[in-house]
Amino acid sequence: MKVITVFFILAAVGVLSGCATFLAPKTEDKGAASGVEEGAGSSPGTRDRKAVEVLRAIEYALSLENAVWDERKSIHSREDVIGVFRRGFGSKKAEEITDWVWISAVDREGNTVEMLNPGEPVLEIPDRIEVLEYGNRTATAVLTYGEKKEGPVVRAGHSIVATLENEEGTWKIYDTRVSTQ
16 A cells, blocks of 8 residues: 555656656667667666756756746846856757747837746746657757646647757757657
8 A cells, every 4th residue: 555655646746846758769870879778668777878868958958947037136138048048958049949038128218128028938848758869969859748728828739859969068959840740
């Protein structure tokens, strides 16, 4: 009985904390590390280190919007916001996200007003992350978001393919596109 209770508690904590599912890569780029066991049943000890790095980099990048709000007292410009997003995204993608998070407008008196956008969050940790392939310089993963029927933001389920590049030893998301599968 204790084992079942502990299992359900751990499952609830996992769901509430928004943890992602890891699946080992199905293919590898040239130079990718080997020895990866296939399938979601692999134990943490047998997962390939590089695939886990990619998974963690995606989760980290998608949590950076929270970092912007946590650091809001030290953010005074669009460049400050881009700087936060550059920790987990390529420069172009960091600028695209900043366009949603940073507002620059002209008020009635002609003054430029700039500030963080207090609207709905732009980034969200997906329900599932599957690292498809990775090498020394690039990686590809599918981020799957389930249907959301309640709350301030309602959406259909969908998947996004993310392309990452290893920038000076740090995996960063450089491109994303909606999956057609």
